[in-house]
Amino acid sequence: MPRLSDVFGVFGDSRRVALLVDGPNLLREEFDIDLEDVRDASERPDVARVYLNNHASSGLIEAVETNGMEAVVTSGDVDVRLAVDATAYALEGFDIVIATRDADFKPALERANAEGARTTVIGVSDCFSAALESVADDVVFLDGN
Secondary structure: OOOHHHHHOOOOOOOEEEEEEEHHHHOOOOOOOOHHHHHHHOOOOOEEEEEEEOOOOHHHHHHHHHOOOEEEEEOOOHHHHHHHHHHHHHHOOEEEEEEOOOHHHHHHHHHHHHOOOOEEEEEOHHHOOHHHHHHOOEEEEOOOO
16 A cells, blocks of 8 residues: 655655544445555554544444544534644644545645645545545555555
8 A cells, every 4th residue: 555655755854744534435334444554544644533423333433543543523514524624734734634535625625735735635546536636736545546
């Protein structure tokens, strides 16, 4: 599986990385995504959050926490919460890594780019949004494509 350092080198010491995972969109049985692979692909992020809706099972929440990530459970729209957080982290000087396949994050990535953040999207190649690929600095596919 490719790592971000394979794509654009090792992050400098001054850059912080926020990994934000769109749980309902990416953590589906048909994709067989391993959270450890997502975390490894993002080069040890400073912030690692998995956004889940209020229907997330306790087993999924436990798996998120077991992988050293923070479970953010929301009763509202997961996409809105993730996009707001991505923008806030970009404004704080973080590079942004979003694990998703959803084009709804294009505006958040554009804003992060405008703030000087390096943006990366982690996804699955057979159902990936071309709109995300066009705006992100880099794309990492977990299925090796």
